[in-house]
Amino acid sequence: MTKAMLLLLLCLYNHTVFALQVQLNNTKELVFIDIWSEYAQLNTLPTSDYPRQFLQPDMNVTPADIAKFVTAYPQYKSLKIDKENTLGMRFGVRNTPTIIRIEQGKVVDKQRLSEPPSMPPKEHIEIKAQHLQLYDLDSKPHNFSNASLTKQLILFADALCPARHLPHCEQKAEIHNSIAPLNTIQKLTVIKPFYISLADLKAYQQRFNVKHPVLLDTYNALFRRFNITSLPYWLLLDKNNEVLYRGASAPSKRLLAPYSNTHSD
Amino acid sequence: MKLHYPLIALLIGLYNLSCQAEPLQIQTTTLQGEKISTLGKVTYLKFWATWCRYCIEEMPHLEQTFKTRSAKLNVVSVNIGLNQSPELVKRFLDKHDYHTTTAFDHDGSLSKKFNVIGTPTHILLDEQGQEIYRTALINDELNSALSAYLPKENNHD
Numbered sequence: 001m002t003k004a005m006l007l008l009l010l011c012l013y014n015h016t017v018f019a020l021q022v023q024l025n026n027t028k029e030l031v032f033i034d035i036w037s038e039y040a041q042l043n044t045l046p047t048s049d050y051p052r053q054f055l056q057p058d059m060n061v062t063p064a065d066i067a068k069f070v071t072a073y074p075q076y077k078s079l080k081i082d083k084e085n086t087l088g089m090r091f092g093v094r095n096t097p098t099i100i101r102i103e104q105g106k107v108v109d110k111q112r113l114s115e116p117p118s119m120p121p122k123e124h125i126e127i128k129a130q131h132l133q134l135y136d137l138d139s140k141p142h143n144f145s146n147a148s149l150t151k152q153l154i155l156f157a158d159a160l161c162p163a164r165h166l167p168h169c170e171q172k173a174e175i176h177n178s179i180a181p182l183n184t185i186q187k188l189t190v191i192k193p194f195y196i197s198l199a200d201l202k203a204y205q206q207r208f209n210v211k212h213p214v215l216l217d218t219y220n221a222l223f224r225r226f227n228i229t230s231l232p233y234w235l236l237l238d239k240n241n242e243v244l245y246r247g248a249s250a251p252s253k254r255l256l257a258p259y260s261n262t263h264s265d
Numbered sequence: 266m267k268l269h270y271p272l273i274a275l276l277i278g279l280y281n282l283s284c285q286a287e288p289l290q291i292q293t294t295t296l297q298g299e300k301i302s303t304l305g306k307v308t309y310l311k312f313w314a315t316w317c318r319y320c321i322e323e324m325p326h327l328e329q330t331f332k333t334r335s336a337k338l339n340v341v342s343v344n345i346g347l348n349q350s351p352e353l354v355k356r357f358l359d360k361h362d363y364h365t366t367t368a369f370d371h372d373g374s375l376s377k378k379f380n381v382i383g384t385p386t387h388i389l390l391d392e393q394g395q396e397i398y399r400t401a402l403i404n405d406e407l408n409s410a411l412s413a414y415l416p417k418e419n420n421h422d
Contacts, residue, residue, distance in 0.1 A: 034348065037316075059347060059376075060317075060383050084382075089373045095348055117353050119360070120315045123322045164383045165319065165401035194318045220322070229323065230404035248405060 027103045030055055032088060033076070034096040035069040036195070042073070043097050043113065050101065054079040057088050057096065062164065123220075131221035134190065136213045137202060142188070144241060150184040151244065152237045153256065156228045157189055159196045159204035165231070172232040172250075173208040181256050187212040192231065193220050288394030289379060291341060296355055296367045301341065308339040308390040309411060312376060314349055315357050317384040323403055324363060330411060331365040338414035339366075345384060346370040 029052045031045065054076050056066060061081055070077055082088050091100045091107060101109035134142050144152065155176040161169035173189075181187055189210060191201055198216075205214050217223055226235055226243065236245035236255055245251040291310070292302045303310075311327055313320035331340040342365045344354045351369045358367060370376050379388060387407055389398040400407050412420040 037348070057347060058382050059345070085373050085377060089377065092372065094346055094371075094373070114348065117315065117348055117350055119353070119357060120318075120321050123318060124325065165385075167401075229326070230400070230402045 026051070027101065027108075028053065030087060030091070030100040030102065032057060032082070032093045032096050032098045032100075033079070035061065035065060035079075037096060038069070038073070038076075045097060045099070045113070046111075048099075052078065055082040055087060056080070057093075058082055058085045060164070064162075124224075125219070127219070127221045127224060131219035132225065134215040134217055134222060136215055137198075137205060142213060142215050146186065147239075148184065149186050150239055151181075151256070152186045152188060152241075153179065153181060153251070154188045154190050154235045154237070156192070156223060156231060156233045156235065157204075158192045158194070158231050159200045161204065161208075161232075169232050170208075173210070175250050176232075176234075177208065177210060177212075179250060179256070185256060189214045190222055191216050192223060193218050286395060289390055289396060290394045291343070291368060291375060293368045293375075295341075296344075296351055296358070296369055297364075299366065301339075301366060301368070303339050303341060303390060304394050305392055306337060306339045307392060307414065308341060309334075309414075310379070310388040310390065311342045312345055312370075312379070312381045312384060312386040312388075313342060314345050314347065314384050315353060316348060319402060320385040323385060324361065326403055327365055328363045330415065333415050335414045335416075338411075341365075342367045343375050344369050345376050345381065346373065347376075 027050045029048055029050050031052050031054050033043070033054055033056060035056055037043075056079055058081050063081065066079055066081060070079055087093075091110070093100070095112050095114040097113045099109070099111040099113065100107055101111075132144075134144075136142060155172065157169065157173065158166050160166070161173065163169070176187070176189065179187065189212065191204065191214060193216060201214065201216055204210070222228075226246070228235070230248060233248055234246065234250055235243060236251050238244050245255050288304065290302065290304045291308075292300075294300050309330065311320075311323075313323075315321065327340070327342060334340050344367060346369055349369075351371075354367065354369060358364075368375065375381075379386075383401055385401065387398075387400050387403065388396060389407070389410055391397050398407065398410055408420070
């Protein structure tokens with residue numbers, strides 16, 4: 001090995017050690033936030049002279065969710081998921097927002113900024129007749145008792161698709177689109193009201209190019225009436241709104257024949 | 266050379282044993298003050314939080330399963346503890362008259378142990394603590410698996 005190569009290696013080593021020392025000596029802040037709470041109400045954080053790394057606990061998020069949030073709120077551009085909650089657990093972070101100030105590799109301050117958690121609103125209000133009146137995206141009421149229809153094929157879905165709790169939701173939305181029932185069978189998509197806005201609903205319709213009516217179940221009443229717990233989920237109703245088929249996969253062509261009335265459940 | 270075959274077989278056997286998943290279990294004191302251990306019985310675990318609407322919507326299903334389970338099934342709910350407090354969870358359970366055995370994940374270790382990165386998460390463990398089923402929302406497969414431990418009239422299936 002030549003002297004020049006040795007000198008180069010020594011130089012690289014010194015540079016690396018120096019860079020590490022600078023990093024360790026720097027004071028920085030880790031700021032744990034929860035994007036879903038921030039969407040509901042953006043927290044005002046105290047200003048700081050130190051560089052901040054924003055971290056999202058690894059719970060109910062995907063990188064796509066982070067990217068969407070950062071687009072909406074560019075001030076959080078350094079936000080990343082705290083994979084497997086490694087840092088959150090190391091620093092005992094159990095609430096968001098929390099700011100951890102680190103100086104020379106040691107925690108020198110921990111500020112918990114969150115309000116105490118509050119009781120959730122009731123999810124099981126009594127279903128009244130008006131709750132079962134569903135509207136499409138043009139605010140037009142949908143008639144579930146249309147005499148000219150023999151059956152209704154409904155895909156129950158969540159407008160936040162794709163998401164962890166919605167296995168194969170994209171493929172199922174496409175399958176539902178591809179089903180071409182006869183004119184006497186109405187095809188619908190009914191959307192869960194949790195966590196979404198009208199904009200999310202419209203985005204779902206556009207994203208999946210849905211041509212049939214998309215209805216919002218504002219009171220979660222149709223979901224509860226038919227005990228739909230997993231999503232996406234199909235229901236085939238006869239003209240009296242009795243269930244002919246229910247399942248996580250689409251009904252067979254035989255069931256979609258105009259006068260088949262085989263009850264499968 | 267032949268003498269080495271049993272040794273190699275033994276090493277392969279040991280390697281396979283080491284590759285088997287470690288038993289998953291919960292040994293803790295619940296919010297109701299009860300000491301629990303999930304090994305030795307099939308266990309239905311539900312990870313949840315009060316800020317999770319799907320979780321709250323599903324609570325009657327959990328309570329019904331807890332109340333009507335056979336002696337062969339453990340039912341344990343685990344509040345994930347993130348943006349939660351034991352007092353809040355106790356108040357919530359009391360308010361709705363829920364009696365399901367509930368653990369509180371004070372430091373995130375239970376969620377980490379079971380690799381829970383979303384709420385709700387439903388997990389079924391066998392008697393040896395091996396995971397046999399997992400789903401985010403209650404689905405037909407979960408209900409079908411639970412039905413073996415519920416009286417016929419209370420089957421969700």
